[in-house]
Amino acid sequence: MNSNIIFTDKQNATVSLASSIYKTTCPYCGVGCGVSTTVVDNKIVAVKGDENHPSNFGRLCVKGSSLHETVADTGRILTPKVFGKQASWEEATSTVAEHFKQTIAEHGPDSVAFYVSGQILTEDYYVVNKLMKGFIGSANVDTNSRLCMASASVAHKRAFGEDAVPGCYEDLEQAEVIFIVGSNPAYAHPIVYQRIVKAKENNPQLKVVVIDPRATATSKNADLHIKLKPGSDAFYFNGLLAYLAENNAIDTDYIEQHCLGYSEALDTVKSQMPTLENVAKACDIKLKTLLESYQLFAQHKKVVSMFSMGINQSSSGVDKGNAIINCHLASGKIGYVGAGPFSITGQPNAMGGREVGGLANQLAGHMHFENPNEIDLVQRFWNAPKMAQKQGLKAVDMFDAVNSGKIKAIWIIATNPVVSMPNANLVKKALQKCPMVVVSESYESAETVNYADVVLPATTWGEKEGMVTSSERTISLQKSLVRAPGMAKNDWEIVTLVAQKMEFSDAFTYKHAHDIFKEHAALSGFENISADENMHRSGTEGSVHRAFDISGLANLSLDEYLNFTPTPWPINAENPKGTKRLFTQGGFATKTGKANFVPVVAKYPQVVPSAKQVIMNTGRIRDQWHTMTRTGRVPKLMTHLSEPFIQINAKDAKRLNVVDKALLQLDNLGSTYIGRAQITDEQRVGEIFVPIHWNDSFSKSAKVSALISSITDALSGQPEFKQCPVNISAFNAKWSGYLVSTMPVKLTTDYWTMATIEQGVKYVIADKQGLPYCADDSETFLQTHFPEISDWLVLKDDKSHILRIAGFVNNVLTCFFAGGTDLSVKYSTQFIEKQIGKKHNPKTRFKLLSALDSDGSLDVGEIICSCFQVGEKTIKQAIASGDCSSVEALGKQLKCGTNCGSCIPELKAFISS
Ligand code: SF4
Numbered sequence: 025m026n027s028n029i030i031f032t033d034k035q036n037a038t039v040s041l042a043s044s045i046y047k048t049t050c051p052y053c054g055v056g057c058g059v060s061t062t063v064v065d066n067k068i069v070a071v072k073g074d075e076n077h078p079s080n081f082g083r084l085c086v087k088g089s090s091l092h093e094t095v096a097d098t099g100r101i102l103t104p105k106v107f108g109k110q111a112s113w114e115e116a117t118s119t120v121a122e123h124f125k126q127t128i129a130e131h132g133p134d135s136v137a138f139y140v141s142g143q144i145l146t147e148d149y150y151v152v153n154k155l156m157k158g159f160i161g162s163a164n165v166d167t168n169s170r171l172c173m174a175s176a177s178v179a180h181k182r183a184f185g186e187d188a189v190p191g192c193y194e195d196l197e198q199a200e201v202i203f204i205v206g207s208n209p210a211y212a213h214p215i216v217y218q219r220i221v222k223a224k225e226n227n228p229q230l231k232v233v234v235i236d237p238r239a240t241a242t243s244k245n246a247d248l249h250i251k252l253k254p255g256s257d258a259f260y261f262n263g264l265l266a267y268l269a270e271n272n273a274i275d276t277d278y279i280e281q282h283c284l285g286y287s288e289a290l291d292t293v294k295s296q297m298p299t300l301e302n303v304a305k306a307c308d309i310k311l312k313t314l315l316e317s318y319q320l321f322a323q324h325k326k327v328v329s330m331f332s333m334g335i336n337q338s339s340s341g342v343d344k345g346n347a348i349i350n351c352h353l354a355s356g357k358i359g360y361v362g363a364g365p366f367s368i369t370g371q372p373n374a375m376g377g378r379e380v381g382g383l384a385n386q387l388a389g390h391m392h393f394e395n396p397n398e399i400d401l402v403q404r405f406w407n408a409p410k411m412a413q414k415q416g417l418k419a420v421d422m423f424d425a426v427n428s429g430k431i432k433a434i435w436i437i438a439t440n441p442v443v444s445m446p447n448a449n450l451v452k453k454a455l456q457k458c459p460m461v462v463v464s465e466s467y468e469s470a471e472t473v474n475y476a477d478v479v480l481p482a483t484t485w486g487e488k489e490g491m492v493t494s495s496e497r498t499i500s501l502q503k504s505l506v507r508a509p510g511m512a513k514n515d516w517e518i519v520t521l522v523a524q525k526m527e528f529s530d531a532f533t534y535k536h537a538h539d540i541f542k543e544h545a546a547l548s549g550f551e552n553i554s555a556d557e558n559m560h561r562s563g564t565e566g567s568v569h570r571a572f573d574i575s576g577l578a579n580l581s582l583d584e585y586l587n588f589t590p591t592p593w594p595i596n597a598e599n600p601k602g603t604k605r606l607f608t609q610g611g612f613a614t615k616t617g618k619a620n621f622v623p624v625v626a627k628y629p630q631v632v633p634s635a636k637q638v639i640m641n642t643g644r645i646r647d648q649w650h651t652m653t654r655t656g657r658v659p660k661l662m663t664h665l666s667e668p669f670i671q672i673n674a675k676d677a678k679r680l681n682v683v684d685k686a687l688l689q690l691d692n693l694g695s696t697y698i699g700r701a702q703i704t705d706e707q708r709v710g711e712i713f714v715p716i717h718w719n720d721s722f723s724k725s726a727k728v729s730a731l732i733s734s735i736t737d738a739l740s741g742q743p744e745f746k747q748c749p750v751n752i753s754a755f756n757a758k759w760s761g762y763l764v765s766t767m768p769v770k771l772t773t774d775y776w777t778m779a780t781i782e783q784g785v786k787y788v789i790a791d792k793q794g795l796p797y798c799a800d801d802s803e804t805f806l807q808t809h810f811p812e813i814s815d816w817l818v819l820k821d822d823k824s825h826i827l828r829i830a831g832f833v834n835n836v837l838t839c840f841f842a843g844g845t846d847l848s849v850k851y852s853t854q855f856i857e858k859q860i861g862k863k864h865n866p867k868t869r870f871k872l873l874s875a876l877d878s879d880g881s882l883d884v885g886e887i888i889c890s891c892f893q894v895g896e897k898t899i900k901q902a903i904a905s906g907d908c909s910s911v912e913a914l915g916k917q918l919k920c921g922t923n924c925g926s927c928i929p930e931l932k933a934f935i936s937s
Pocket of ligand 1: 056
């Protein structure tokens with residue numbers, strides 16, 4: 025759709041530019057929201073929710089609604105680089121192809137690997153997987169989705185015969201009870217969470233039970249919070265299975281018609297935990313609370329159990345997933361409106377990656393290495409000369425193999441493993457040793473780029489085109505809206521160029537992502553038998569039914585592809601308009617057509633903390649995404665939480681003799697994390713919570729993955745990110761302060777953390793050495809960082825050891841430092857942030873050294889509503905004045921919570937406190 029937009033330029037002249045509205049899909053979490061973009065003059069100038077998209081119906085969370093602010097040419101990788109030197113595409117792709125070919129010739133196909141991402145598009149994934157598994161002859165393709173949902177994927181396969189989510193978001197709205205397990209959707213999947221909140225408003229009878237060791241924005245609005253012992257989820261759901269059996273809540277007809285293995289599963293549960301008292305003890309919760317939640321599950325027909333990382337990121341994550349699914353199969357609560365187990369994925373295209381076989385243990389099109397017929401089927405379809413015959417190395421094993429020298433060439437695409445992998449420092453060492461590291465990446469700030477021999481500039485959201493699949497199986501198009509900067513190319517294009525140079529030209533002739541998608545769709549239907557045929561066929565030969573069938577899209581025209589309407593798979597002759605729910609008549613993708621109960625022996629996390637250690641839980645915060653390469657560029661997304669933190673119970677804080685907002689230090693595996701203490705009763709004693717996002721680009725020591733051991737689930741290979749014992753101590757700073765600057769600098773203090781602001785950057789600093797206060801130290805402290813500044817203004821307060829320094833270039837405030845030895849001082853930077861980069865009259869600029877505006881009115885406290893920059897102090901004042909006793913009233917007066925709604929849980933907490 026085209027229209028005209030009127031802008032006012034700097035001279036106040038009006039300028040009219042043609043604008044176009046395009047629909048696309050958000051590239052962040054697995055909710056898969058539709059986005060409507062306004063594009064003017066090759067720039068995305070505005071975004072809003074797509075009202076017709078079935079995931080979000082017009083809403084976007086704060087990350088989604090800031091998408092246009094992340095699209096900028098600054099900080100982008102613009103040209104290929106080979107061994108540190110700029111290169112042409114011809115040289116770069118030839119170098120990669122030659123190195124891969126030579127390595128394979130000398131050391132075999134398993135000496136090379138791809139490590140890709142749940143954020144690349146289905147077509148990118150498909151080409152990588154085809155090259156590796158069909159033409160190189162190895163299955164060493166894995167993805168950062170291994171860190172996210174690999175356990176759920178295996179649990180689905182064991183129970184349903186296929187990695188398939190049975191239900192859809194609508195089930196959450198239609199349910200009578202929702203169990204949210206190991207998940208904080210208010211922060212991690214905000215739009216799905218808002219759909220739940222809305223459903224509860226519409227139906228106050230809807231009960232929400234949150235199962236999570238910590239209190240979160242999600243649990244605060246729940247009817248029941250089961251604050252169970254970390255990692256005890258399988259005990260809880262095994263206990264539920266026993267409860268259902270003992271309380272006449274089993275659907276025996278359903279089990280008889282559609283399932284196998286019920287008795288074995290129940291016997292396993294009973295032999296491990298004969299009584300429900302045992303279960304309550306194992307979960308460290310009251311029996312009364314346990315029974316209350318079990319009753320809710322048993323007494324309602326429409327129950328959805330939504331689960332994510334708290335279940336998956338565990339050394340027994342697959343079993344936990346199956347313990348949940350067992351309860352739904354046993355009670356027949358699956359395959360109809362408002363019921364079912366529901367794994368919700370973290371990444372935008374984790375599901376699409378699984379469809380093409382982007383994990384090392386999968387083949388393409390939801391087929392597997394365990395079935396020789398399926399290997400043969402894929403080989404025939406691709407006409408593949410060298411088909412992989414066995415699973416490849418999963419992420420942790422893959423980087424171990426790089427470290428041991430078994431893998432000699434690795435190509436990393438759109439992911440940042442030196443930040444996100446467990447034991448991340450080992451990944452660094454492994455990449456340093458590896459003879460050939462190729463990195464396809466969009467952003468210079470992705471740390472992994474520093475370890476690359478060949479850097480390939482890749483397009484990113486808004487520039488590239490292709491499909492993604494959401495957590496509810498809905499396929500949507502991410503659209504190319506603007507030209508890519510520099511020489512950036514699409515990932516599928518880069519891999520195709522290299523495949524052609526490896527002499528596989530005939531099989532890699534793609535000219536557009538559309539060509540790839542059609543091939544992917546055709547493979548999904550190739551020799552795929554229907555669920556009905558599967559149930560009634562005789563013998564076990566041949567390929568089984570695959571629920572993943574999008575053969576209805578195999579002949580999509582380019583125009584239809586570019587205007588694709590979001591549709592849930594299967595999409596085939598039987599269901600041309602897509603399928604909301606799977607397994608509505610049973611018809612599972614097993615050889616028998618029946619679902620499997622899996623006997624689960626519940627287990628705790630593998631490593632037990634010592635008396636001095638705490639158990640570290642990790643997770644996302646509301647406004648940031650992964651390693652911040654994209655969201656860290658947007659000032660308003662840094663205002664809600666701008667510093668790495670450690671949530672800790674008051675008893676533990678007392679033991680460590682630290683106060684709220686003091687710095688704490690965590691140590692494990694020779695690595696350190698420093699974060700600000702948030703003392704809260706949200707944490708159980710002996711347990712802490714730490715965000716996953718910060719890394720060496722944004723903080724001195726806050727890369728949490730470096731502290732996490734590489735313990736994985738034996739079946740899924742997913743690391744145990746959620747329950748890692750670590751040492752904890754007070755940081756014991758001598759002074760603290762902040763530095764606001766128009767440009768980034770390299771600090772050497774023992775602690776610093778950086779946040780992007782409108783006019784530059786802000787650092788919060790602390791150090792274990794004395795304040796650079798005495799003699800000339802104070803000025804040289806900043807002069808070394810800002811050699812171009814000679815115009816300094818210094819204020820020292822001898823008594824209270826306060827130091828403030830302002831640096832000017834041509835009267836423009838270029839940097840400002842404030843620090844002191846009183847660690848209890850809470851610095852507000854809001855006034856100085858507004859002054860930085862502005863001219864200041866020499867006569868009046870002394871006033872700046874107060875670091876406050878005259879009435880302090882700019883200090884609105886910690887930003888709660890990122891969309892409208894409404895601070896904690898403003899909100900509290902409005903509530904205290906008596907004018908605002910509801911979220912709606914706050915919204916009316918201050919606008920907070922009226923755009924994306926991500927801050928509503930916090931607004932509710934302020935009102936009820
Ligand atoms: Fe994007 Fe937010 Fe929707 Fe997730 S919930 S897809 S981050 S807009």
